[in-house]
Amino acid sequence: MNKMTGWTGRVLHIDLTSGETTVLAPPEELYLRFIGGRGLAGSFLRPQVKLPWDHPDMPLLLFTGPLVGTAAPTSGRSTVMSRSPLTGTIADSSVGGRLGFQLKRAGWDGIIITGKAQTPSGIEIEEERIRITNASHLSGKTTSAIFNAFADGRRSVAAIGPAAENGVAFSALMVDRHHAAGRTGIGLCFAAKNLKYLTVAGSGKVRVHDRQALLAAREDILRLTAASPVLMGRHGFSCFGTGSLYDLMDSRRMMPTDNFQRTRFEQAGEMNAHAYREAYQPEKYGCMGCHIRCKKIARSGGARGVSMPEFETMSHFTALIGNIDLHLVLTANALCNDLGLDTISTAAALACYRELAGDIDLTPCLLDLVTRIGTAADDLGRALGRGAQDFARARQHEESAMVVKGLELPAYDPRGAYGMSLAYALSTRGGCHLRAYPVSHEILRKPVATDRFTYSGKARIIKIAEDQNAVVDSLSACKFIFFAAGLEEYARAYAAVTGLAATAEDLQNAGERIYYQERIMNAGNGFTAMDDDLPQRFFTEAGSGDESLPIKPLDREAFLAARAKYYRIRGLDEQGRPTPEKITELGLR
Amino acid sequence: MKELAEKYARRLIIAGLAEAPLVCGLEDEIVWNREDDRCAMLAQVIAGMHCNALICAEPAEPYRTILSFLVRKYPIAITPGDCETRTFLHDLPVSSIFSAEAILAHLHRRKSVTVAEAKSLQIVTFGTVSPEQAFVTFSSVCFSAFVLFFADYLADLRASRVTAEEQAAFARAVSLLNPPPAEPPELLRGPFTSENQVIAAMIEAGLYTVGFRLVDSYFGNISCRLDDTVYISQTGSSLDELAGCIDPCPLDGSSCAGITASSELVAHNEIYLRKASRTILHGHPPFAVILSMDCDVADCPNRGQCHVRCSLARFIRDVPIIPGEVGTGPTGLCHTLPPAITNRRGAIVWGHGLFTTGTTDFNEPFSNLLDIENMCRQEYFARIRAATDQKNKN
Numbered sequence: 001m002n003k004m005t006g007w008t009g010r011v012l013h014i015d016l017t018s019g020e021t022t023v024l025a026p027p028e029e030l031y032l033r034f035i036g037g038r039g040l041a042g043s044f045l046r047p048q049v050k051l052p053w054d055h056p057d058m059p060l061l062l063f064t065g066p067l068v069g070t071a072a073p074t075s076g077r078s079t080v081m082s083r084s085p086l087t088g089t090i091a092d093s094s095v096g097g098r099l100g101f102q103l104k105r106a107g108w109d110g111i112i113i114t115g116k117a118q119t120p121s122g123i124e125i126e127e128e129r130i131r132i133t134n135a136s137h138l139s140g141k142t143t144s145a146i147f148n149a150f151a152d153g154r155r156s157v158a159a160i161g162p163a164a165e166n167g168v169a170f171s172a173l174m175v176d177r178h179h180a181a182g183r184t185g186i187g188l189c190f191a192a193k194n195l196k197y198l199t200v201a202g203s204g205k206v207r208v209h210d211r212q213a214l215l216a217a218r219e220d221i222l223r224l225t226a227a228s229p230v231l232m233g234r235h236g237f238s239c240f241g242t243g244s245l246y247d248l249m250d251s252r253r254m255m256p257t258d259n260f261q262r263t264r265f266e267q268a269g270e271m272n273a274h275a276y277r278e279a280y281q282p283e284k285y286g287c288m289g290c291h292i293r294c295k296k297i298a299r300s301g302g303a304r305g306v307s308m309p310e311f312e313t314m315s316h317f318t319a320l321i322g323n324i325d326l327h328l329v330l331t332a333n334a335l336c337n338d339l340g341l342d343t344i345s346t347a348a349a350l351a352c353y354r355e356l357a358g359d360i361d362l363t364p365c366l367l368d369l370v371t372r373i374g375t376a377a378d379d380l381g382r383a384l385g386r387g388a389q390d391f392a393r394a395r396q397h398e399e400s401a402m403v404v405k406g407l408e409l410p411a412y413d414p415r416g417a418y419g420m421s422l423a424y425a426l427s428t429r430g431g432c433h434l435r436a437y438p439v440s441h442e443i444l445r446k447p448v449a450t451d452r453f454t455y456s457g458k459a460r461i462i463k464i465a466e467d468q469n470a471v472v473d474s475l476s477a478c479k480f481i482f483f484a485a486g487l488e489e490y491a492r493a494y495a496a497v498t499g500l501a502a503t504a505e506d507l508q509n510a511g512e513r514i515y516y517q518e519r520i521m522n523a524g525n526g527f528t529a530m531d532d533d534l535p536q537r538f539f540t541e542a543g544s545g546d547e548s549l550p551i552k553p554l555d556r557e558a559f560l561a562a563r564a565k566y567y568r569i570r571g572l573d574e575q576g577r578p579t580p581e582k583i584t585e586l587g588l589r
Numbered sequence: 590m591k592e593l594a595e596k597y598a599r600r601l602i603i604a605g606l607a608e609a610p611l612v613c614g615l616e617d618e619i620v621w622n623r624e625d626d627r628c629a630m631l632a633q634v635i636a637g638m639h640c641n642a643l644i645c646a647e648p649a650e651p652y653r654t655i656l657s658f659l660v661r662k663y664p665i666a667i668t669p670g671d672c673e674t675r676t677f678l679h680d681l682p683v684s685s686i687f688s689a690e691a692i693l694a695h696l697h698r699r700k701s702v703t704v705a706e707a708k709s710l711q712i713v714t715f716g717t718v719s720p721e722q723a724f725v726t727f728s729s730v731c732f733s734a735f736v737l738f739f740a741d742y743l744a745d746l747r748a749s750r751v752t753a754e755e756q757a758a759f760a761r762a763v764s765l766l767n768p769p770p771a772e773p774p775e776l777l778r779g780p781f782t783s784e785n786q787v788i789a790a791m792i793e794a795g796l797y798t799v800g801f802r803l804v805d806s807y808f809g810n811i812s813c814r815l816d817d818t819v820y821i822s823q824t825g826s827s828l829d830e831l832a833g834c835i836d837p838c839p840l841d842g843s844s845c846a847g848i849t850a851s852s853e854l855v856a857h858n859e860i861y862l863r864k865a866s867r868t869i870l871h872g873h874p875p876f877a878v879i880l881s882m883d884c885d886v887a888d889c890p891n892r893g894q895c896h897v898r899c900s901l902a903r904f905i906r907d908v909p910i911i912p913g914e915v916g917t918g919p920t921g922l923c924h925t926l927p928p929a930i931t932n933r934r935g936a937i938v939w940g941h942g943l944f945t946t947g948t949t950d951f952n953e954p955f956s957n958l959l960d961i962e963n964m965c966r967q968e969y970f971a972r973i974r975a976a977t978d979q980k981n982k983n
Contacts, residue, residue: 128601223676226918229852233917235838235845245843251846274843440843445825445849448709448721449834457590460616460641461718488679488699508639565617583741 005209006497007031011044012108014123014130016193017056017115021130024112032500033587035507036065036109037100038092039474039514041081042477042521045090053083053091054192056116062198063110064100065476069206069289070333071214072493073221073485074478076101076288080158080181082189086169086387087430089522090231094434094473095158095177096287096295099200102156106202110340111243117194120165125200126155135196139305140165142338143174146197155201161340164191166376168385170345170408178285178295178308182342183325184407184429186453194301198541209499214569216496217492225292228484235293237480238284242311243273249315252443252452253544253551256409257319258359259351260402260535263413263543263551265319273314275326282308290478291342298330309333309343315411316347321354323363332370339374341575344566345387346370349378352388353380356402405430405531414534415543415551417442419458422562425532426462426520434479446483455558459565464508470518471511513586519580520588532563590614590720591622594642597720604805605767606731610646613666633689634713638696642716642722643887651765651970652731653710655738656756660705662741664746665940667703668739671878673729673808674939675896676915681730687711700726702918705891725825728805731796732873736940737878738762739969746976747885749983769963770801779867779950787813787820788835794870794951795828803958804828804872812869813951814861817841821850821857851918856944859927864948869953873942874962881910883972896939905968908961910937935961 002009002025003232009031011024026040041061045215051058060082067075073159078100084091087150101112106127111122128159138146146159156176163204164171164187171187172180181187190196208214225231232238233390249255250268257265265271276282282302296315309317313336317329336343350369354362362369372381388408392401402409407430414421419438427435438461450457468487472479484524487504495502522531534554567574571582583589594612601607612622615635621628631645648656659667660683667681674680682695687706692713695702701714712730716722743760745751751759774797777790795811809828812821817840826834838847840858847854857869874916884895884903891898896912897920903910911929913922922938930936934957935945941960947953 220679222918223914226921227676227852227915229854229916230848230851233850233852234842234855234858235848235849235850240845244848247844247846248848269844273845445823445851447717448719448725448825449823450719453724457593457614457616457641457719464639464641464717503697505638505693512639568617 004028004031005207005499006070007036008104008107008109011110011112012125012130013114014132015115016113016117016121016132016195019132024451031066034514035471035474035510035512036068037063037077037474037476038079038081038094038112038470039141039510041079042090042514042517045083046517046521049083049090050524051083053085053088053189057114058083058192059193060113060189060193062099062103064104065474066498067475067477068100069492070105070208070497071218072289072477072497073218073225074287074292074481075476077476078103079473079476079480080173080186082186084184084429085192086185088525089184089405089429089527090317090518092429093173093181093183093257094476095173095175095179095181095480096290096478097179098156098288099158099175100476101288102200102202104202104206105204106200107204113193113195115193118378120194120196122197123195123201125198127202137141138196143340144177144338147177150197150199155199157197159197159198159340160190161189161338161374163340163374163385164188166374166385167191168341168373168376169387169390170342170349171340172208172313172342172563174340178297179287180337180342182344183432185342186517187340190326206270208497210496213496214493217489217493217496221303221489222291222492223483224484225481229522230446230483231292231480238292240273240277240295241282241296241308243276243296243309243314245311246272246314248443248569249412252313252416253549254409254413254443255315255319256402256413257544258322259320259355259400260409260413260537261355261541263416263545266322268319271314271318271324271326271329276308278556279326280308280330286477289456292480295482301327303330306334307337312324312411313343313347316344316351318409319349320347321362321366322359323366325363328363328366332366334537335367335370335374339370341370341374344410345408346373348402349373349384349388349391352392352400352402353384356395356397399536402535402537403431404534405527407431408523412439413543414538415554417452418455418554419452419462421534421554421559422451422455422458422462424568425534425563426466426566428515428522435469436462437479438462438465438468440483444483455562459562460569463566463569466515467508467511470514473509474514513588516567516578516586517588519570520573520583523577529563529567529574532576534559590616591620593621593720594622597644598656600724601644601727604728605649605802606652606728607646608649608673610644612723613643614720615641615643617791621820634692634696637689637693638715640715640717642720642723643713644715644720645711645712645713646727647709648731651762651838652734654758654762654765656703656712656734657710658732658755659738660703660710661754661914667734669736670940671731671733672896672915673937674733675918678722678726678729678733681733685708692739701730703730725807728807732875735875736878736882739875740882743883743969743972743976746973746980766860767802767877769966773956773959775932775949778954780791781813781815781950784815784820784837787815790883790951791820791822791835792831794955795822795831797955798872798958799829801959803874803962804942809889810873811871812851812857814867819854819858819861821847821854823849824851832872854920855917855923856926859923860930860946863927863931864946865948867949868951868954869944870947870949870951871942871944872957874958876965877937878904878940879964880965880969881939881941899939905937905965907933908935908937909933910939913941915941935976943944
């Protein structure tokens with residue numbers, strides 16, 4: 001009998017080779033050390049992480065956290081994790097929608113999927129009942145087709161599209177039609193198991209230790225959110241979605257343009273979130289348990305019901321590839337979602353192709369190119385589908401692949417925010433903005449502003465933020481709300497839910513353990529300081545600044561010095577590898 | 590980091606918050622603004638936290654007198670009811686032991702701890718990204734304590750429960766108050782016709798607002814309308830360092846570049862759309878905040894929720910007091926402030942601060958800000974005298 005509150009105490013193991021299911025009851029100690037979500041998934045990945053990504057024994061993990069399904073704000077999320085087919089690092093995505101919520105209500109803290117089904121299959125979970133289905137008839141179908149097939153509104157649905165089935169290394173897992181576990185090729189990990197879809201429905205209630213204390217913590221968090229211009233302000237995420245960052249990034253000369261060859265996009269003022277609002281009158285839509293509702297869905301403009309692009313997609317499908325057709329962005333985004341492609345990696349691969357082709361105009365053939373990638377229709381589509389790094393390397397122009405550890409970079413040029421350069425280089429899943437998200441203080445001024453053009457202080461800031469975000473992904477909550485609230489408030493929610501007398505510092509310590517474990521896993525697969533680095537372009541070419549706002553190339557020596565400081569602060573050796581002393585200190589032997 | 594540590598040590602002194610602060614920054618090693626016997630113990634505090642900055646300082650007067658009294662009255666935690674505490678600090682923990690272990694126990698939960706050991710009184714705060722964060726918290730602790738102390742004394746006086754200790758602390762704190770500034774400065778004259786003029790006027794007005802102690806530097810906000818664009822200070826910007834921290838925001842919302850603008854942008858916009866104002870100044874002058882919280886309505890059903898639910902038409906002379914929380918939530922001041930300030934020279938938001946407007950430049954709102962604060966200060970002491978007289982009659 002599970003005595004814990006917050007957690008169900010049950011993890012489901014499904015072996016797709018044998019079709020057998022097992023119920024695991026992880027020890028309480030494991031929950032306390034790794035919390036849930038990303039942390040707990042990591043602890044189940046670690047024993048197998050040296051296996052090839054497509055080995056049948058490589059686990060595919062879906063985990064929720066103790067706050068999921070409770071009144072704690074923005075805590076309806078879950079983490080999908082495995083080893084990345086694109087990068088070879090750990091692969092994980094925090095995903096919204098209702099997946100984590102339904103899984104928890106069905107009585108599961110997480111699912112471990114191993115093996116490989118003989119035919120395309122689906123997994124259907126309803127409370128404690130597990131069904132493995134034959135999904136051959138859905139093979140090759142778009143994600144929209146899958147969502148339409150399960151459109152009863154009762155279940156949460158996660159599905160891969162043709163891209164994953166065709167071996168695209170950056171294929172995404174789509175959830176509840178509008179949400180993506182986009183990065184690192186997690187969709188291909190599903191395909192490797194011959195798993196086309198997963199549905200979950202649950203109706204149980206999550207047990208909470210002290211409901212009144214949880215409501216008090218919730219009230220404090222909501223008050224902080226209301227005071228946040230980034231989240232709830234007139235130009236914030238709630239009103240415009242993450243696209244509200246578009247104008248800001250351009251005005252700060254940080255918008256990656258022409259495959260990061262420039263950092264200013266002259267047409268940005270016509271392609272911003274306001275322009276989308278005018279064209280499509282989007283409505284608010286949100287993940288389960290979220291009051292910010294940053295997701296936007298079109299209501300008009302011939303696109304009713306279509307997901308509006310997120311900031312990264314808005315930026316990369318315009319500035320990065322030289323497109324000034326707003327509707328084309330919307331259509332390309334929808335096509336990527338249908339095919340099950342990560343929009344960031346897709347656009348970045350195309351930008352690499354465009355640069356190597358002499359900055360040709362991709363606009364007339366953009367949708368065709370996206371389709372060729374997603375369907376592996378020809379040599380070019382297949383080559384691009386292996387990712388920008390592989391594509392550029394095969395053409396002896398690796399310098400044109402704007403990637404870190406093989407993962408294509410998102411839409412913040414690091415020459416305009418030096419903390420971001422460290423965050424990209426050091427991220428355990430490759431070129432990712434979300435591990436430390438220094439844009440928060442370097443651009444958005446939260447919790448206070450920092451000087452974006454200095455490395456001073458940044459090594460420790462990045463380390464602290466990585467730890468915080470690791471535990472946020474484990475609770476599981478949305479990182480965006482931490483523009484306003486902090487672990488101080490979420491520790492109270494965690495304590496109220498679990499009954500554990502945890503402080504913000506306790507959670508931060510758990511985050512450090514979770515993050516260090518990821519460094520251990522990557523080091524085990526051969527990743528070293530050589531991989532904690534940026535594309536050469538950032539050190540040799542200036543951005544699009546002017547006299548009043550120069551955007552200089554990054555200073556290589558200063559970058560390396562900051563990285564070395566980070567290694568010391570994180571307790572890594574000079575090659576960025578975990579040390580026995582730190583492993584012992586964090587209890588990670 | 591050394592430069593930042595020294596900068597915020599200077600700022601603490603200039604702001605009248607501390608006289609000999611210890612400020613540290615931390616990256617892969619600790620740097621202090623100066624050497625001190627306490628550094629070794631505080632290094633243990635830092636080692637026990639995920640932070641990159643720490644401030645430890647005895648608050649300057651009158652905060653020292655105020656906090657010395659409050660920590661005896663509230664030995665576990667001080668809980669002021671003002672907006673800063675309610676929204677950001679939650680409460681001000683108190684410790685009686687100046688040790689790494691005791692300090693850590695509090696800083697693991699909260700942004701500050703006030704340590705009162707023997708005759709020593711120290712405020713310890715920290716930051717995770719910058720010494721500025723620790724500075725802001727330090728400043729908030731002082732402001733919140735000031736507001737609570739004077740509000741408590743008035744309430745205690747009316748209830749005839751002022752102790753000798755409280756009376757002595759009050760007398761001492763009052764004697765240590767700066768005299769109220771009398772004359773407003775001569776600020777740049779409008780109407781402004783260019784962005785450069787607007788920005789120069791905002792920088793100047795912000796500087797004076799802080800200089801006159803009408804706001805602690807990291808709070809409050811300021812804006813100016815030029816044609817159909819509202820220029821407004823950025824969120825978390827320091828009003829005395831506004832250069833480069835002003836966002837132009839089109840009134841029609843056609844650009845989101847103002848996502849970094851003050852959380853009160855919506856309220857400012859609505860005011861500009863309702864009345865012929867061209868400038869708005871928002872400060873946190875302490876006596877306006879204290880008086881906004883002074884309400885003796887018995888058995889009010891909204892007691893405890895005054896900041897969001899007060900339904901009474903309350904005024905300090907001609908200036909309305911209204912409920913409303915920071916930002917744009919359902920109980921946000923963006924809903925209550927614009928109608929209240931229309932046809933008024935200013936409005937006070939309960940437990941939060943004072944907004945004033947001008948039709949041409951910042952001379953009018955600055956003058957009103959100063960005048961209303963001085964009026965509130967006079968009114969506060971008038972209420973003290975009235976309560977004293979009443980007590981003597983009884």
